[in-house]
Structures are given as structure tokens and as C-alpha cells.
Amino acid sequence: MQKQYRCEYVYKNNIFLDIIKEHGLKDTLTLNEFRVGASKADLVMLNGMVRIFEIKTELDDFSKLSKQLNDYQKFADGVSIVTDERNAEKLKLSMQIPTLVLSYLTQRINCKQLRKQVVIHRYSILIQSSKF
Secondary structure (H helix, E strand, C coil), X not given: CCCCCCCHHHHHHHHHHHHHHHHXXXXXXXXXXXXXXXXXXXXXXXXCCEEXXXXXXXXXXXXXXXHHHHHHHHHCCEEEEEEEHHXXXXXXXXXXXXXXEEEEECCCCCEEEEECCXXXXXXXXXXXXXXX
């Protein structure tokens, strides 16, 4: 399923597994489809800070992304967009938000980071590792 059709579930599963590896389950809460303002965050991680993961698959529409990011930045310490490699390159050129982390899922189902977040708080899970 992961190699032929990479639906949102495939992305969420990979992000969640990496959150567990990095932070464990004892002090970390992960919320699925959490309402933030007028938007719905795909995945929210809480562990002393708030990190939102917005997933944009190969099939997704990007028309709401600016509004979503605006809502998320009012609420979260960090925001990450996770997408496919082709869309990541397009977003890299168009997104000029210094605190935004941009990552993509490779063909081998690994997450690669395209742009690091400026560290504002204690740490960023995406700076600690080159993958989630």
C-alpha cells in the first residue's frame, strides 16, 4: 500500500512512529484531526510544546494551505508540512515562513527534511534527526 498509493494514513503512520521513537508515549500526547481555529490539523503533538503536522499528499489540493498555516501559527510552537518530494520543491520556493519545517516522504517511505525550523523553544524534533 505504501509504495503504490500513499494516502494520508501512510504519512500519519510514518510521522507517528517517528514521534514514538523520538519521544516515547509516556510524556507525549498525539491528537488526530484536531480543530485549530477554522482549520483541522492532521496531527498534533503535545509534550511541553505544541507541534502541528499538516499533511499534503500527492492528491491533495493546496488552496487552503495559507489559511491553515495562519491558524496553526497562532496556536502552535512549531508547524511542519509533510508532503511528497515534487510538492516539497514547489513549496520550498513559495513558502517564506522562517519557522516552518518542510519535509517530504521519499519513495522508500522515509521522511526527509527540506528546511529546518528556526529554534525558538527548547528544541525541535525535526532538528534532532534528519528524519521524523
